[in-house]
Amino acid sequence: MSATDTPQVHPAWLPDAAFAPLGSRRVLVAVGPGAGPVGATVVDEVRRATAAHGGSVTVLAPGEALPDAASVRSHDLVLVVASRAAERDSGAARQVPPPGRAPQPPHPNDALVAVATDGALVAADGAPGLSPDMFVRVRAGGTTVVVAGAATGLLYGLHDVVRLGEDAFGDDAPPVRDLPVAPVRMLDHWDNIDVHPVMGQVERGYAGGSIFYADGRVREDLSRVADYARLLGSIGINAVAINNVNVHRTEARLLTDGLADVARVADLFRPHGVRTYLSVSFASPVVLGGLPTSDPADPDVQAWWAAAADRVYATIPDFGGFVVKADSEGQPGPFAYGRDHADGANLLARALRPHGGTVFWRAFVYNHEQDWRDRRTDRARAAYDHFAPLDGRFDDNVVLQVKYGPIDFQTREPISPVLAAMPRTRLAVELQVTQEYTGHQKHVCYLGPLWSQVLTFPLAEDATRDVAALVSGLPGRRDTPSGELPAGGVTAVSNVGDDEFWTGHPLAQANLYAYGRLAWDPEADPVALLDEWIGLTFPGADPRVRDTLHTLMDGSWLTYxxxxxxxxxxxxxxxxxxxxxxxxxxxxxxxxxxxxxxxxxxxxxDRTVATGTGYAGQYPSPWRETYEDLATCPDELLLFFHxxxxxxxxxxxxxxxxxxxxxxxxxxxxxxxxxxxxxxxxxxxxxxxxxxxxxxxxxxxxxxxxxxxxxxxxxxxxxxxxxxxxxxxx
Amino acid sequence: MSATDTPQVHPAWLPDAAFAPLGSRRVLVAVGPGAGPVGATVVDEVRRATAAHGGSVTVLAPGEALPDAASVRSHDLVLVVASRAAERDSGAARQVPPPGRAPQPPHPNDALVAVATDGALVAADGAPGLSPDMFVRVRAGGTTVVVAGAATGLLYGLHDVVRLGEDAFGDDAPPVRDLPVAPVRMLDHWDNIDVHPVMGQVERGYAGGSIFYADGRVREDLSRVADYARLLGSIGINAVAINNVNVHRTEARLLTDGLADVARVADLFRPHGVRTYLSVSFASPVVLGGLPTSDPADPDVQAWWAAAADRVYATIPDFGGFVVKADSEGQPGPFAYGRDHADGANLLARALRPHGGTVFWRAFVYNHEQDWRDRRTDRARAAYDHFAPLDGRFDDNVVLQVKYGPIDFQTREPISPVLAAMPRTRLAVELQVTQEYTGHQKHVCYLGPLWSQVLTFPLAEDATRDVAALVSGLPGRRDTPSGELPAGGVTAVSNVGDDEFWTGHPLAQANLYAYGRLAWDPEADPVALLDEWIGLTFPGADPRVRDTLHTLMDGSWLTYxxxxxxxxxxxxxxxxxxxxxxxxxxxxxxxxxxxxxxxxxxxxxDRTVATGTGYAGQYPSPWRETYEDLATCPDELLLFFHxxxxxxxxxxxxxxxxxxxxxxxxxxxxxxxxxxxxxxxxxxxxxxxxxxxxxxxxxxxxxxxxxxxxxxxxxxxxxxxxxxxxxxxx
Structure with a gap:
């Protein structure tokens, strides 16, 4: 703890000490067949923790005979993938659950669950409802058992046990089911390969260089990416786009010449349940393919994208898909050909469809050459005006990515009305973990409370359906997934760089942590999440550390x-x-x-309907009336509307x-x-x-x-x- | 004149056609002994012009017998260096006239003058008063005769004839003497060797790259510098500093490792009467010499500078000297050692003294970390507060370089009171030809009228002595030089780059031209100078060209x-x-x-003495009263003072x-x-x-x-x- 120590990469919320409660236990792991690299990660985590802290680990190989009951129950912790899920798991996170299957015969893993919980839990009962990312935790007869829907769920359950610490090994407790509300929990990296003359290596990056790129190419040494992937897996992030949405010439070539390098990155994310995405240029057929046009209606353009997708999946079979910023702040898009954004997005979606890939299409489209003299044009209106009329036109492997406010990641904005205006479209709400407008990671500004407000804001259906429900395809605020409504999720711009502390300001690590946790559970209390982060990051610290961090951070967004x-x-x-x-x-x-x-x-x-730009009228009731009227408009948004x-x-x-x-x-x-x-x-x-x-x-x-x-x-x-x-x- | 022509470097005000009147004449040139490379330039110019336009040239070698009178008088133009001057001329411009000499016997050149003018002019009479840059022009018996004090004066006289065009060969006319008011007529280049991340290759440059540097080194091909030197010589510029006053690490090394390259540049300026200067870092003894200090009082520091100067002059015997920005906007200076700016300037001056070099020490010293909340501090006061108390303390080979206004090259400022406050100091007024604050050479902004106002502003001695007089050591506004008062001159930041038109905006060439001409004759009418520039740059053009250029340019500064x-x-x-x-x-x-x-x-x-910062009190009468009083303060400076x-x-x-x-x-x-x-x-x-x-x-x-x-x-x-x-x- 001397200031003269050689700098090492800070472990963030995964220091070895955080694994002490788990690592000192006797652990039995049964990932089952097909658990793949994510299952191996679970085993590795347990091995690493027990080796460091004096515990032990038994790994039950797929198909291996069960030990006797006493032997099973002699373990403090049993981590097991339920049978049906384990068999179908491909190792990488899936965003769309695979189609249902016919009932299968009982499997040893199901028996293991019954034995380990002394009959308190029978996996065969729960398994059909266990989606891949879901897990159930129970404590019975002095054994803690985590049953997951798949290896990813088991990884998330493992980290749930890590977070609980000693509390995971206390009195017996009934089963607790946990699952992410949003199928997509994504981070976008605005990292450039070539250093941009104004924006630098990472656009809006405040934490040093890129962990992916240096010296004009993908790094040879990607060890920081491996560490990062582990951090993301531990908080449930399952998708990462690895290059800037402003796609410059060199970055565009990741899609073609750079695929081998992208595969190296994907290999590091895969064991942590994270799929890799690329931001692509809508002009790729021209820029990379030498075609005369990028018109979505042109058969050669369609063929070019199909071939490009084929090549990508030949190299990276679980590639996630594309992120696209089109017709926005100078990026190319379908408007140049008289096409709309559904035409544009579907062009790419159809190239990805045979491979199971998804297009994340950004709704951040507005006139960035506005005349300040003109008070009739209102940038806040732009996304709704462009996209709401297109509802129902997007293919089902398109997710429309909508910034949480109508402007641009301000400290305080009203929620984007686009999120309530497109019930037939898969939506993702886009947050900004990197502190572009909130102090450049020089200021303490814990954003959990902002994101909590955003995700739980009851935007639609007479204030009964919140943003998390809207983007997750939930019919109501607190419902479990029905699978009937189009589901997208949550995405955000990352705040990570090659800085020793990952995030420039060490306390900004809490924003990355809270983002992942809120994407998993939008109703989590952000102050409780901060407490969780403190416990993991500063294990065993003097109580004054926890108190002081709450003093600095709990209200820091409002202070900012x-x-x-x-x-x-x-x-x-x-x-x-x-x-x-x-x-x-x-x-x-x-x-x-x-x-x-x-x-x-x-x-x-003045954004009222009565005398202003009419933006308030883009909201459903009761918000249009609330914002329209000076008497009801909340103080914190007063000057946005009046x-x-x-x-x-x-x-x-x-x-x-x-x-x-x-x-x-x-x-x-x-x-x-x-x-x-x-x-x-x-x-x-x-x-x-x-x-x-x-x-x-x-x-x-x-x-x-x-x-x-x-x-x-x-x-x-x-x-x-x-x-x-x-x-x-x- | 087709738009598809291959781009060539524009000839600015020296197109071949501008030499037609001279070039079609029979010309006799006698530069005399010791005229050196400047004399050779005069001969070359005449040869080039006569070759192009059908005239002829006779060059009288030093010591060669005079042709008979009829032969001499058969020439249309005789260009001759007066004997005494010719003998002492070293070829490069001198800023300090050499000490007087004992009378010399008559010389053939004097006889040539008498013959050529049919006795209207006897050089022997005028020569003792002919300083090196001076010339006399007379037209007698159909022959135009230019007699100069030295080769530089002859070069200036030659270009006087070029400017006059056919008017130089009209009716007989009595002798006209011409000489520059200011001994120093300088241009500073804020060119960087390494491209600065913010400022670029040329700080405040709006005309492409540097003509001196590219790719991190002095250019191999310096042909643009040779052309530039010719342009400068034609308008009387006699000093150029070739690197940015903000001296970064690479540029600092010009003084040591880069001397061979500086010599290559100096070789190109020398034939046009221009001496080469370097901007140097006050921290050079530390940065380049590895000493622990740059303290002026330290003998090792003094020795380092002396040795550095010795090496420079061993390589470039007519090197001009140093330009220094010290304790200004982050540049190092004597304040760090508790020394004042006289200590700092004299340190360098004493190193240069044995070699005849000069230090140009900038008075642009102010607090650039001011608190905007503090209305008592006034940047306008800074130069006076720092430097006026030091009057008399500077060695006589120091020139204090004072920006024309107290702030920073604004479109309109009052004249710096420093120029009236230091009668025992050699002063140069600093102008800005590059259009930092006047439209970046994207706007037409002819600055001749501004500089004319500055130079003829009657700042001192109850409004009887103007700025030109103050910096030139003239006792009164219209006096000829007395040599008794300390004389500096005029300097300016150049507006030239490697742009095809030299200056980005082609019409900004007129600013460079007018600067040189006003530095020569501050009382010249700037509109007449513009007319001169038009005639040279667009020879033979339709009269509408001249009229339109006057329409656009005459009042363009006031319009801006x-x-x-x-x-x-x-x-x-x-x-x-x-x-x-x-x-x-x-x-x-x-x-x-x-x-x-x-x-x-x-x-x-509020900069009044009564209620404001007191800046108005830095002026001599009547200006302190004029500016102090709202009733008399001129409108155009109202908000500067009130x-x-x-x-x-x-x-x-x-x-x-x-x-x-x-x-x-x-x-x-x-x-x-x-x-x-x-x-x-x-x-x-x-x-x-x-x-x-x-x-x-x-x-x-x-x-x-x-x-x-x-x-x-x-x-x-x-x-x-x-x-x-x-x-x-x-």
């Missing part, structure tokens, strides 16, 4: 919001510093469509201008209080980690102070209203 | 000012686009010390806010009118040049419109005052 742009108006970030730091007018006279319209009298964007005078009184009882003044000053007081709180942990956590966080906190105080003073001064100069609190203003 | 930041307040440029385009608050909350303090009531910086309400009525009779509205709208109308005016010249000028200008005019209209609309909207939103003209506002 409080010192940056007020009341949902968004942006006010510095274009010249890649969206870092304050610049109130930074986007006010630009082409990007993100304005606040502040003048000497008031501020905000242009109001500075003297407007919020529901909170204060005026808009005084809220601007107070929140910013109060928030900086909070951030300042974190510095001594963190300093007090010196010696209680790893020195290098402590120093890194301390360094970033210093910058956060500086930056938050700059936000406070610029925003307060800007609005004082504009409004002329003095700050009633009398705090300094410039 | 009128659509950008108002009334001398400065900046409002976009930091994210390298100072191009509008961003009213772009520097308002930054560390750079360049603010406008606009609020809902008013705008401007914070006023928007309703303040200007001397022009309009309010500040209405001026903001009107000027910007009117100026865009002017720019728009240029497009059809230029289009009408299609076919009358070179097609490629026409197309380039047309393309840039389109961008100028777009950009000027953006300036107009952003500035008008910003101030309307802030002030709430409607535009009385009713023109659109947003």
């Amino acid at each position: 919001e409080a010192y940056t742009a007020p009341l949902g108006v968004g942006f006010m970030v510095d274009p010249g510093r890649m969206h870092y730091g304050p610049n109130v007018d930074g986007y006010e006279y630009s082409k990007w469509g993100t304005y606040h319209f502040a003048d000497r009298d008031g501020i905000g964007v 242009h109001v005078p500075y003297s407007h009184v919020l529901h909170s009882g204060t005026t808009v201008i005084q809220h601007v003044y107070d929140s910013r000053a109060d928030a900086v007081d909070v951030v300042e209080s974190w510095v001594p709180a963190w300093d007090a942990l010196r010696g209680l956590v790893d020195d290098r980690l402590h120093a890194r966080v301390a360094e970033r906190l210093t910058e956060q105080v500086r930056s938050a102070t700059e936000w406070r003073d610029q925003v307060r001064s800007y609005f004082f100069r504009k409004s002329g209203v003095p700050d009633a609190s009398g705090r300094p203003i410039y | 000012e009128a659509y950008t930041a108002p009334l001398g307040v400065g900046f409002m440029v976009d930091p994210g686009r390298m100072h191009y385009g509008p961003n009213v608050d772009g520097y308002e909350y930054s560390k750079w010390g360049t603010y406008h303090f606009a609020d809902r009531d008013g705008i401007g910086v 914070h006023v309400p928007y309703s303040h009525v200007l001397h022009s009779g309009t309010t500040v806010i209405q001026h903001v509205y009107d000027s910007r709208a009117d100026a865009v109308d002017v720019v728009e009118s240029w497009v059809p005016a230029w289009d009408a010249l299609r076919g009358l000028v070179d097609d490629r040049l026409h197309a380039r200008v047309a393309e840039r005019l389109t961008e100028q209209v777009r950009s000027a419109t953006e300036w107009r609309d952003q500035v008008r909207s910003y101030f309307f939103r802030k002030s709430g005052v409607p535009d009385a003209s009713g023109r659109p506002i947003y």
